Amino acid sequence: MKLEGKVLVAQGGGPTAVINQSMVGAVLESRKFSQISLVYGAINGVNGIINENFIDLTQETTHNLEQIAGTPSSALGSTRDKPDEKYCLEIFKVLQAHEIRYFFYIGGNDSADTVRIVNAYAEKSDYDFRAIHIPKTIDNDLLVNDHTPGYGSAAKFVAQAFTGVDLDNRSLPGVYIGVVMGRHAGFLTAASSLAKKYHDDGPHLIYLPERTFSLDTFLSDVQAILKKHGRCVVAVSEGISDANKVPIATTLMDRIEKDAHGNISLSGGGLGDLLARYVKEHLSVSRVRSDTFGYLQRSFPLVVSSVDQSEAREVGEKAAQFAIWYDADGSVTIHRSGDYSVDYHLTPLEKVARHTKHMPDLFINEKGNHITDDFKLYARPLVGSLPYAARLRAPTVKKVITY
Amino acid sequence: MKLEGKVLVAQGGGPTAVINQSMVGAVLESRKFSQISLVYGAINGVNGIINENFIDLTQETTHNLEQIAGTPSSALGSTRDKPDEKYCLEIFKVLQAHEIRYFFYIGGNDSADTVRIVNAYAEKSDYDFRAIHIPKTIDNDLLVNDHTPGYGSAAKFVAQAFTGVDLDNRSLPGVYIGVVMGRHAGFLTAASSLAKKYHDDGPHLIYLPERTFSLDTFLSDVQAILKKHGRCVVAVSEGISDANKVPIATTLMDRIEKDAHGNISLSGGGLGDLLARYVKEHLSVSRVRSDTFGYLQRSFPLVVSSVDQSEAREVGEKAAQFAIWYDADGSVTIHRSGDYSVDYHLTPLEKVARHTKHMPDLFINEKGNHITDDFKLYARPLVGSLPYAARLRAPTVKKVITY
Known part of the structure; x- marks a missing residue:
């Protein structure tokens, strides 16, 4: 009936x-x-x-x-x-x-x-x-x-945003850190890689909540990329935490306060600002920028x-x-x-009900600082069309002045 | 020749x-x-x-x-x-x-x-x-x-972003503050208004570098909007400063440090975070959020x-x-x-060369907290198509339980 x-x-x-x-x-x-x-x-x-x-x-x-x-x-x-x-x-x-x-x-x-x-x-x-x-x-x-x-639409926004900030970073080189939503699962942060086209396109490093985040490894990772490409674009999940499950924003705040010996003058306290500050203080790179994608990524019209x-x-x-x-x-x-x-x-x-799915190991590289091709195969069909970024390929002109 | x-x-x-x-x-x-x-x-x-x-x-x-x-x-x-x-x-x-x-x-x-x-x-x-x-x-x-x-493309991004965050804020009400680029000229922040459709759409308040920013007026502005709409979306130019031309981020940092009587524990130090914190401390509203649009607004592909x-x-x-x-x-x-x-x-x-144009007086309302129709007439043709946001119009169902 x-x-x-x-x-x-x-x-x-x-x-x-x-x-x-x-x-x-x-x-x-x-x-x-x-x-x-x-x-x-x-x-x-x-x-x-x-x-x-x-x-x-x-x-x-x-x-x-x-x-x-x-x-x-x-x-x-x-x-x-x-x-x-x-x-x-x-x-x-x-x-x-x-x-x-x-x-x-x-x-x-x-x-x-x-x-x-x-x-x-x-x-x-x-x-x-x-x-x-x-x-x-x-x-x-x-x-x-x-x-x-x-997920597919938010992932499309994140992928498209990283295409833009990577092109921006290419034209004015330095370190760029983009903080993406996802406290426990890294799927959305991983999507930052989906519109990569050339081998040296960013994001060059991707950190997910599924892996323990170490500040020291992070610094040496950034340094290695800077040495290789002269610039570095990083995608970071808001949920990254240290070995004791303490959020990195908290760890960093403690460390910076200690470093400053009481002379606290924080110009920015969000995870992105703190990571940017940490890079600037420890590596010799003048241009370090960060953005937190925030609410834009979940209800941006037409993307x-x-x-x-x-x-x-x-x-x-x-x-x-x-x-x-x-x-x-x-x-x-x-x-x-x-x-x-x-x-x-x-x-x-x-x-x-109740439980949460995480990124499978198959989707994360061994070093825990990027994604694998398996993730790309999994996620690419979900986001639909992506922007097409082109590059100049013209030959270099011979110098005529000897400096 | x-x-x-x-x-x-x-x-x-x-x-x-x-x-x-x-x-x-x-x-x-x-x-x-x-x-x-x-x-x-x-x-x-x-x-x-x-x-x-x-x-x-x-x-x-x-x-x-x-x-x-x-x-x-x-x-x-x-x-x-x-x-x-x-x-x-x-x-x-x-x-x-x-x-x-x-x-x-x-x-x-x-x-x-x-x-x-x-x-x-x-x-x-x-x-x-x-x-x-x-x-x-x-x-x-x-x-x-x-x-x-x-300008037109960045303005389109900002207008589109505010359509999205305003819809987001409508579904989960509270105060939202979006910080837009523009240290000296408010044109880009003003563009936040261009996709408004219904009379109660946000942004409800727009603050530009062309006008002196007062924290007290800001608080009472937000309070008035909250009373009227039960929520409040604010667009703020990164360049807003006080009567002495001191950036508001600096003023706020000083004021919060003083309020805390030495117990400083800043969870966020950017302009948006500071304004959000200030609203939360002074008005009885539980949900206060802020985003800094950052680099996304100037080279987002396809928007x-x-x-x-x-x-x-x-x-x-x-x-x-x-x-x-x-x-x-x-x-x-x-x-x-x-x-x-x-x-x-x-x-x-x-x-x-060298000099900078500012928003003309004609484009800013008398209170200095929003734009005028003259600005809309000026800017609307520059951004091309904008998203169409629709709303439900179904009638309310009569309650059957008497509480």
Whole structure:
């Protein structure tokens, strides 16, 4: 028998450039089923649910939804609330009060866990209910999934940004350090390498949270690259830490304070600023610059991977199909089925919830300061088109003055 | 009589996304004149000239030059050398030794001054020589010009970035501060407003170096916006300073050190970090974030204004025409001739050299915390297409639970 009733869609966690594709996919696909009476959206994720802040997406025009699909960041708003058991019970009570029979929650591993707990309450209460987690995270750190929607577009931004700063660094040589998002997983930082074309293109060094970061090795790495290329572009993950799991920003602050013998005059305290300062103090290079990519990398409009866009749309559509057509619960997962093609499966929520995926060893070079070709093979199809950087190849002119 | 001989092209100062359009425009246009024997490029600007580091651009394929035109940053390399009279004499001697008759230098007001001095040496020595300055700067601060090549593309990046961070801030509300390049002129920071669509879109506040920055007014401005919209996005120029012309980063550092009564523990020392910290300490808002756009904004590949691209190409081509066809010296300047169209003139070098243009009063609102519609009318045509951000308009669902 078909389960008749309302659908509720919500978005959680940090926004991505394509998270609205998933929302619109779930909404439009749900609206095609005759047993669906209404499609609601929760404002600001689970926070909107417990406060009954719903809008009626059945009354949105298809055209406007398509426009929103192309707009970055969560159109329904998001939340940083991390529901515990009691919070999830509140969610369930509201869903039940509104006679919502299908719940689609777009988010990371925390969101998957919320869906899992709410679903357990529904089962315990014998309330007929289907709940699906739709994957999303620029960190690319969800288990079971080959990769996650949102990653490809953020990766494209990072790759494109490094093409630009590397060309900049080539024209005005020195050391450049770019700090990329990713506290525990290095996938996004690793993407800095994807638009490399010539053998001496940057980033020349890539440091990931999966490897212990040593300041001494870092300095000698930079020095070796400077000697080889006369310049050095570095991609650093914000999550790098030392052997004791202490973030490098903290280690550096301590070391610089000690070096200064009490004469503290910090001109910049972020990880990038501190690393730049450390390089400047220990190596003879005058031009050292750093940028922290910050919020630009996760919702920059129009810098979107076409592959990511399609897949984000499809995981939303598949959620509606799995729940309404197949009458099933779970997490929609992406599986690579060719080079390059994907299939979507429905995976039990507990397999995706809570835990985090890391970069496999295969993707990181032996020295732990760059990525491997295996990573390139894995990630390149996910980012779509990349910029084409050209170089002059004209022959040198003979000097006529003898100095 | 036609002046026969060699052309030399060089690029100076900070790179832009379209500076290679100007270089390629000058090179290809020069190659069309029969009196031009060879077209050289200087590696790393004036530094390459005094070291005789030339490449023979006559031997570049037209196809590769076109690819390079679409590549950001200076393909010939750049330099931060600021030539004095003696340095300029060295330049002149090398040009003379290589029998260079035409010199095209792409850069800002310093580069215009270099061209002026070198040209004066040529005249004094009765050396037949034509020298042209080709305008370039993301700061948009060259005199005489309506605007400068490089600005439109950087402005497009900044406008697009603020669309993204504003959508991000809407989904996870709080205070966001974005620091934009521009030490003396606020044109680039002002561009943060260009993609605003809805009345409550950010940036809600814009602070420019043309106005004195007061920390107290800033705090009350932010508080007023928070009260009105529940969130606040701020665009700040890196060059803002207080009534005594002291940079705000310095003022803030002093104030925070004093507040801390010796217990200094700075977690971030850049202008953005300091402003964010100041807001967090003085207003009751939990989520305060800041980004410094840094190097991303001046050579991000593919985020390029089509108008800027065309004009950068044409100023390069015009330089070759003015020098070779009309046998004249000067600076190529851009003049607005309609809404929207431009003409190119040749202006005496001393009128463009050294000095800086600022945002006119007409472009800044009375409170000095935002821009006016006059600025929008001025700047909008320069950035080409901008992202289209859509919003949900669905009606609210009636609550069913009485809390």
